[in-house]
Amino acid sequence: MNGRPPSLRDVAERARVSHQTVSRVINNFPGVRPETRERVHQAIDELGYRRNNAARTLVTQRSGLIGIIAVGSFLYGPTSTLAAIEEAARKHGFMTLLATLRDVAPGGLTEAVNDALNHDVEALVVIASREALLRRTAELQLNVPLIVVGPSPDDVDDLMTLSVDQAAGAASAIDHLAGLGHRRVVLLAGPQDWVDAQQRLSAAERACERHNIATQVVFGDWTAASGFAAGQELLASWASDLSGSLPTAVFAANDQMALGLLAAFNEAGVSVPSDISVVGFDDIAGADHFSPSLTTVHQDFTALGFKVMQATLAALGGEKPDLAPVSAQLRVRASTAAPRV
Template structure:
């Protein structure tokens, strides 16, 4: 059975009693249409079941309305949240996102995905560079369309706009908070090596420790709850005199593992040891106890990325930018007590 013909924009205009151009402005989100007129057009669209033909639009305007996003294959909180925020912001501007993940550090998948995106005439490309190899691939890429890289600090990738939340500043915030509470014996649970965000958080935390004369105990995790649990078990096994009074975990998942190990071994948070996480994931407020964490505003990051790309598409020259993180203070941190000092 043949499918019913999609109503045309002219038919929408006729039902709404407006011009074809007015319907086009409403569909493309123009602010030049009065609210009453917009509502009349939207009612006509709903009545007729009109759907915009993107293929026809691309032929007429030479614009596909597509943005390609490349990220790593792992379902990590940060990259996933950034991807979601970009998709939502792009959609609010009338763009759709093509998404692909790569797991091959050699660059073969990256180049293949980029070629596929260009075959679909994407107007811009975003690379969420959670791992260092993606930085090299992004630096070598010449897609011929605007390219934004999320992860590195501005200037780290030549000829690419670098945007991110300031991970270095986040690491500093966590340590400064603990030092301000009176902690001097601080442990740092870093993320995995070759992780772009982990290395920056580590650098910021170490710089803050050095500024305050703190010599931290350092551990290496892999972002997982399990690695946090193993680290927590190692900490409680230390002699009391060598045990830190506070720990900064490079993400909330590892902080959850830390607190599980502390609880299992009778070490109270924050009475015996304080814990700070990173990300301020939605569930962090419901940890036991609720977790103090460095908050990243991914919605703001998504809006920044899309606004920057649209500026580039229109011929602008936006500058690289970093968004400032904030610290959400909850129950998991407190001044060191007699037991923890």
């Protein structure tokens, strides 16, 4: 090709199809036979074809960009969701423009949104769980679709939000403990300026009330260190309790805090689950190799990321997105057992 980059027409000639067919394959349009689609992809790989996105934007008036703003956390859940959205976007022919903010300051969000719009993004995805930011996001006036990844506060109705079903996940953890016979449970809650922490705590409290389980609420900040500190405080209070009615299980609002609890109990010689059961939330990588392996609520962040992309595509097409939450699944492992009689 005399040193020039391969063109769409070169791909068409190599694959023995029309250039319109190549365009349909590149843009993931339906109606192309699988064997033809495979032949086109083979020609693309052989020639090293790269489409000219600048020219495509001029012709189609579409940038092929999805803006993603991740705010306030680089914990397991938000990071896993971000990776899944980016992967799903590429599979649908979009590239992502990412902005990360470490706090929820109003100016930072406004600046990130304006930067994304200045790059002509076709839609915006905001990954956020803190209540203040969700309320601020609801006030944005945009001319592109906006999808928020995270649970919505109960009184915010004008946001398109997608998340894992936090309430159902927390309830499943308590149902599991109740089924084992636990009737005194500590709830180690996450920071209450996070909506998912609010929903996990309120759902756990409702489930405990339904099962006639006595509760004690302790607060952490998502970190293993806060779980360890909570565990030490609980051990100190239990050591001075002569009532004989000590809790027999702890539901931690995330796995990192559950890990801290396990460390505190292990240091004090308290056996899990013989002396006390522990349940977490998230099913982070390695939770099945905690000591003991952690019973926890699994969040399918890959499914969530792909569902966010499907909702974005629906909104771009003028359709009503499916905003039903992704199901949470309890993973029962060795950290829970029936209470000692």
